[in-house]
Amino acid sequence: MDINPYDAIVVGSGATGGVAALTLAEQGIRVLVIEAGPQIKRTEASSNEPKDTLNRLSGIISKKHANQCQHPGYWKNNPNLYKNELKHPYVQQKNKPFLWTQGNQYGGRSLTWGGITLRFSREDFHPSKKDGYGPDWPISYDELSPHYDFIENFCGIYGHKDNIKEVPNGKYIGKIPLTKIESIFGNQVKSKLNYPFIQSRGFDRNSSVKEEQWPKSSSVGTTFKKALETGNVQILSNHLVESFETDKITELASKIIIVNVENGKRKSLNCDLIILCASTISTLRILLNSETKSNSSGFKDTSGKLGKFLMDHISVCRFFSVPNTTQRNNISNSYPDLSGAGSFFIPFGTNLPKPESINFLRGYGIWGAIDRLGIPKFLQKDLNSSTGFLIAHGEVLPREENSVSLSDKTDRWGIPVPHIEFEWSENELNMAKHMERTMRDSIKAADGKIKGIDELIKIPYAGLFTKKSIALSGNPPPPGYYIHEVGGAPMGFREEDSVVNKSNRLWRCKNVLVLDGACWPTSSWQSPTLTMMAISRRACLKVKKT
Known part of the structure; x- marks a missing residue:
């Protein structure tokens, strides 16, 4: 060496x-x-x-x-x-699963x-000033802002300056256009529900391409x-x-x-x-x-x-279909890429809808896209509709019992492996129920319908796979899932x-x-x-x- x-x-x-x-x-x-x-x-x-x-x-x-x-x-x-989980193991309790993704x-x-790049808001650095829970950051937005600027300028980030305090504007080289159906969806959500709606910010594609x-x-x-x-x-x-x-x-x-x-x-x-x-x-x-x-x-x-x-972030995912007004049968099989910038956000933060129904602390945002999944026409069950998804992800409170310690077990090199103990609290589970209602309201406002992936795509024996998928189970996936x-x-x-x-x-x-x-x-x-x-x-x- x-x-x-x-x-x-x-x-x-x-x-x-x-x-x-x-x-x-x-x-x-x-x-x-x-x-x-x-x-x-x-x-x-x-x-x-x-x-x-x-x-x-x-x-x-x-x-x-x-x-x-x-x-x-x-x-x-x-x-x-x-990473190979057999070579790089970790320990978790059976009743407290944690999904650890390793490069x-x-x-x-x-x-x-x-490749999604959203800035923190000013309030995100001192959340306890609003609700009295937990620590604040020892740094402020103003201290970090010039370094956000550098990263965005250096890497070449796409986005639009929407002037929303929950996600401050950044330095952008342009924007990735929304699909026509995404624009319609956003207009409906804004006009009928008064929800914020922005084009996502980030890279034009990720490294797997x-x-x-x-x-x-x-x-x-x-x-x-x-x-x-x-x-x-x-x-x-x-x-x-x-x-x-x-x-x-x-x-x-x-x-x-x-x-x-x-x-x-x-x-x-x-x-x-x-x-x-x-x-x-x-x-x-x-x-x-x-x-x-x-x-x-x-x-x-x-x-x-x-x-x-x-x-980690607690998340809830829903697939849905919305009527397609662009005469789908006349378009090709090509689709715009799903990417950090090629998608949209409903960025609530702590400014959540229906405050009278909120029984939890902190906030969440919803990421989504329509007509970006690259599903060939011959696999689509309804060519007169467009397929989309919404994924809500929310803040998790810092709690002492959610922890990483060293296990008595070691890996093949004799190094103690991590023991991860983590479970959602009542606060997060209440947030997940609120996420679910908000996503249903958003899809309904756009005249859409929530559907299972097997209702949208012709995949033989799809039910065998979707029943085993925790992401499609209808419940919040376990900690670690959102990486x-x-x-x-x-x-x-x-x-x-x-x-x-x-x-x-x-x-x-x-x-x-x-x-x-x-x-x-x-x-x-x-x-x-x-x-x-x-x-x-x-x-x-x-x-x-x-």
């Missing part, structure tokens, strides 16, 4: 790891990126049918993707971009990211690519980070322990700065394995909050109340920064990746100043 001199170690090469590597490298800091997965070529990441379908069936039968196959993205992307390669989960170049929704197509071009970044793939150790006198991290996933050999690397971007649960695993309770040479968490207050897990090492104002400070540094081990979703004190309701990237940019620009 030939590693050139480096000043900082970034763990993970996904959305936040790419931003961290770029931001440090542009300041002249030499960066070593450690990635648990392999480096892959563009052609190896693209969707490729029917090979992908055969690989998915193999993943289900062998149980290497037993949990991850429940997410719809698994059926759209190349299944090889998902398997250079670029991490940015290669399967849907078969193209010659890496799409910009992936770190390897934008931030990480640019970071490598600086000449200040090198990558060490196929290595897991087990833990880090600290100097007893300074309390700073001095060594990081890595494991070669191909041969199991361990190696200790000296380090002056560690940036954790491994994704929420993987980062928590590293931190828990490096804390003094597990590692006598580790750091001390005086707050007692490490691994606790894990969050928006955050928390466990929250930012805060004081050491006794948080794991990291407002600069994302561990309170007692200030040369370790937590930049992915693990550092979040609350979840809000928006898709989190853009905010994670902005936080990473902000923290890494402060490295030389602190």
Whole structure:
């Protein structure tokens, strides 16, 4: 293993790891990126049918993707971009299922990211001021706004400035047109129900699309690519980070322990700065394995909050049909792409309809699209209607009992695996009922009808599949399903109340920064990746100043 001199170690090469590597490298800091997965070529990441379908069936039968196959993205992307659950296991209670999706390669989960980029609102950074529950962020919207600007400008984000406070305007290069039916749907929802309705914001397509170049929704197509071009970044793939150790006198991290996933050999690397971007649960695993309770040479968490207050978004999905006024039989089989920007939102936030029926805290938004599923005409049951979906996703309150700890079980490399304990509270379940009513009202306003997927598409034995699909069961899917897990090492104002400070540094081990979703004190309701990237940019620009 030939590693050139480096000043900082970034763990993970996904959305936040790419931003961290770029931001440090542009300041002249030499960066070593450690990635648990392999480096892959563009052609190896693209969707490729029917090979992908055969690989998915193999993943289900062998149980290497037993949990991850429940997410719809698994059926759209190349299944090889998902980790083998037999090699990378975790523990959960049978009555408290958690679906953990793990990236398997250079670029991490940015290669399967849907590419929605919604900003937090000003109020989202201090939610307790409205309802008195839980912590606030130690940073404000104004502090993060210039970093939102940078990410949007650098990556090339599509959107429209709608001047809605629940999702502040960003920097956009244009917009992806709504389909005609989507426009009609939006007009009906606004005029009949007075609901907000906006075009979604994000990328024009995600990384699973078969193209010659890496799409910009992936770190390897934008931030990480640019970071490598600086000449200040090198990558060490196929290595897991087990833990880090600290100097007893300074309390700073001095060594990081890595494991070669191909041969199991361990190696200790000296380090002056560690940036954790491994994704929420993987980062928590590293931190828990490096804390003094597990590692006598580790750091001390005086707050007692490490691994606790894990969050995700609760979601409810409904498929539906609406009358098609465009004489469907005369159009071709081509459909616009479903993407981060090629879709729409009903972005309520906490400004929810029917306030008299609200028996829960916080808020939600509804993502949707019509005529973007790419269903060939010969599979459609009704050519005079259009097929759409609505997915509501809402904020989950930080609760101590929702947690990640280290199991007594270990993986094949002898590293304790995560034990994830998480279940929806009454607050979230009440929110899900409200989501259901709101989606029904929206579909009814557009003269649509909620239908099962087997009522919309001609698929032989479709019922056998839909009955087993938790996404189509009618109930909120279990935590983890929406792949928006955050928390466990929250930012805060004081050491006794948080794991990291407002600069994302561990309170007692200030040369370790937590930049992915693990550092979040609350979840809000928006898709989190853009905010994670902005936080990473902000923290890494402060490295030389602190």
